[in-house]
Amino acid sequence: MDEKILDLHTAAAAKEGAKLAMDAAHLGKKAACEFYTTFFDPRASIQWTTVALIMYVEIILCLILLMPWIPPTLWKKFFQSHPVLVIRRYTHIYSTIIIGVLVLLFADSIREVRKYSKIDVAKGASVGTSAEADSLAQMRSYNAQRNLFISGFALLFYLMLKRLVSLVSHSADLEIISDVAMKHAETAEETARTLIESKDTDEAVKKLTIQVQTLEKERDCAALENNELKDKLSELQMEYERTCTHLKAAENGEEKKDK
Template sequence: MSIQWTIVAGILYAEVAFVILLVLPWIRPTVWKKIFNSRLIKAVSDKSTIASYSTIFVLSLLFLDAARECAKYSHSTLLDNSVLKGAADVDTAIHMRLFRSQRNLYISGFALLLFLVINRIIGLLVRSAQLQASAEAAMKQAESATHTAKTLMNSEDGDNENVKKIEELEKELIKVKKDRDAMKDQAENLAKEYERVSDLVAKYEDGKVDKKND
């Protein structure tokens, strides 16, 4: 394996390990949000945009080059050539090159796919953490409004000002509950999307293992 494909294979293995780490169920999205919002990660991410696009571009070129090599050494183009049918050593060499080109195609394809999947998973984790924080804030606000309303209702002073405050607090409580329900629905939809992406990654990893075994 040449140096460039050794590097691509190393990137692929690192991506697989990182994806497995991201989808571990006992690491909460809030933990990932703190990590992604740390100074070190922010300092790196601010300067990594060009590197990300460059990586996608290079992996795409390698994938297309591997696909071209597969087509070049396919049976339909070379192995059926009447001049080469009797040459066993040539046939073996062509099969070897075809195998290498297919291997490179799988490596570059999975590396490119996992690079995009990682970006998607990170976005889902950050969004999930934001929704959880918003839901917790809404719950605290609702509890505070309920406590204040009960305090006013239990007080002996029943003047119009307190009645108005109670009505305003009740309206605020209703609004907060609606916001909480909406954020809960968003969190559930986000969790479903996260599970879908995780299942997709697992299927592709299983497919990769099967292809290697073949």
């Protein structure tokens, strides 16, 4: 009698183990399919890979524009070249489209983060949450947060890049104006010295002196504006470095959460 009961318990345990193994295999297969759909969906992959590439290109361009050994006048010549001028004819269209797309993606990523945050809270409050549902929810929440960082920083770097290009062009204009003013001042000084040496009339000397003083004031104003622009560029560079630090910290935080 005891042997029959033991055999029945053994058979029941074996049957239960086989059922659990089949359930585990089914859950593993379903989780693998969900993982593939989450990470390798062609639409999501192309969409967010493109946004990430845009962000990387923006970072590289910002770094190139911040290089101190490239003078603003050289950038001015590059911006005034024929191929760039052809592209700049439609800059407002490109800019509007890119900003609109990035803003839409950023808003969508915020919606996704809030959506999966609510799902996590609801599942945390429930009692019988399965491991599969928990892992898939965490996976989707991670993807939503990653997309939020990518779209947000892509939008931020795009705005910074536009501002950098504007500041570099303005700095080049100020340098050109400063050089022209200095040349005029030097020419006026040479003319004044020549007239003084040749003992011309006092009236001519006074006029030339006033002209020299005016040109010197213009030169000083141009130099002051140039220094202010350099200060703005240095502040923008510091802001860029802080942004990169926050980005690295956010990525490190996401890696720790993933671990």
